[in-house]
Amino acid sequence: MLFGDDPPPPKLVGIAKLASESERLEAKRQVEYLELETRRFIGRCSSPRMPFVWTINPYRGCEYGCKYCYARYTHEFMELRDPELFERRIFAKHFDAAAFREEVRRIPRGQSIWIGTATDPYQPAERRFRITRRILEAFDAEAGYELGITTKSDLVARDAPLLGSIARRNRIHINMTVTTMDERLARLLEPFAPRPSLRIASVKTLTGAGVGVIVLACPVMPLINDSEASLEAVCASAVNAGASALAM
Numbered sequence: 269m270l271f272g273d274d275p276p277p278p279k280l281v282g283i284a285k286l287a288s289e290s291e292r293l294e295a296k297r298q299v300e301y302l303e304l305e306t307r308r309f310i311g312r313c314s315s316p317r318m319p320f321v322w323t324i325n326p327y328r329g330c331e332y333g334c335k336y337c338y339a340r341y342t343h344e345f346m347e348l349r350d351p352e353l354f355e356r357r358i359f360a361k362h363f364d365a366a367a368f369r370e371e372v373r374r375i376p377r378g379q380s381i382w383i384g385t386a387t388d389p390y391q392p393a394e395r396r397f398r399i400t401r402r403i404l405e406a407f408d409a410e411a412g413y414e415l416g417i418t419t420k421s422d423l424v425a426r427d428a429p430l431l432g433s434i435a436r437r438n439r440i441h442i443n444m445t446v447t448t449m450d451e452r453l454a455r456l457l458e459p460f461a462p463r464p465s466l467r468i469a470s471v472k473t474l475t476g477a478g479v480g481v482i483v484l485a486c487p488v489m490p491l492i493n494d495s496e497a498s499l500e501a502v503c504a505s506a507v508n509a510g511a512s513a514l515a516m
């Protein structure tokens with residue numbers, strides 16, 4: 269060995285050899301949570317193309333990190349231009365129940381309010397901060413509202429009894445996104461979101477509690493999840509779980 273040369277790497281044997289050959293199943297990243305003050309909790313949607321008038325996003329950012337996520341740009345409003353920060357720096361909005369109820373009561377009955385239009389309201393942060401839960405508790409005291417919740421998390425099943433209670437005096441439906449039933453493909457597309465089978469299981473729990481669920485098989489991406497077999501698999505799972513509709 270010449271002076272200055274690196275020694276050759278040791279020959280790996282046994283468990284060290286196996287470890288070096290291991291395939292990565294999943295990688296966990298450090299995610300930070302911050303609290304964000306907010307002047308208003310409910311926003312008005314100006315686009316006539318959307319099926320809702322009012323939006324509620326309990327968090328900014330979304331840990332699920334879907335490759336096709338359309339909402340990453342929302343972090344730019346906070347001068348966070350690295351697109352990956354959208355999934356690693358999550359802002360939980362400060363929630364004041366009394367102020368929130370005041371905002372709700374200013375909305376005319378019958379106008380639709382959607383929760384989770386630029387974030388998933390049941391992402392992992394919800395287990396700790398329970399903001400979506402507190403929003404729903406506020407709606408449980410109201411009547412005559414039209415609510416939609418969009419998620420791809422089975423955590424929504426935690427709130428099935430509460431959602432069933434809200435459904436008795438309001439119109440409410442859950443939009444459960446299931447882009448594919450292929451778990452390997454789902455892991456590539458939506459790396460940190462719950463498995464499709466868990467989402468379908470939560471559809472069953474919700475429908476059992478009297479809550480209407482629409483399965484959203486979207487986005488449909490050419491040559492990725494647009495085959496007849498793929499769409500049929502999602503459709504069959506949705507029907508078996510009792511979903512009231514499938515949308516793409």
Ligand code: SF4
Binds near residue numbers: 337338339387
């Ligand atoms: S769940 Fe929705 S908001 Fe979250 S990363 Fe995926 S597409 Fe974006």
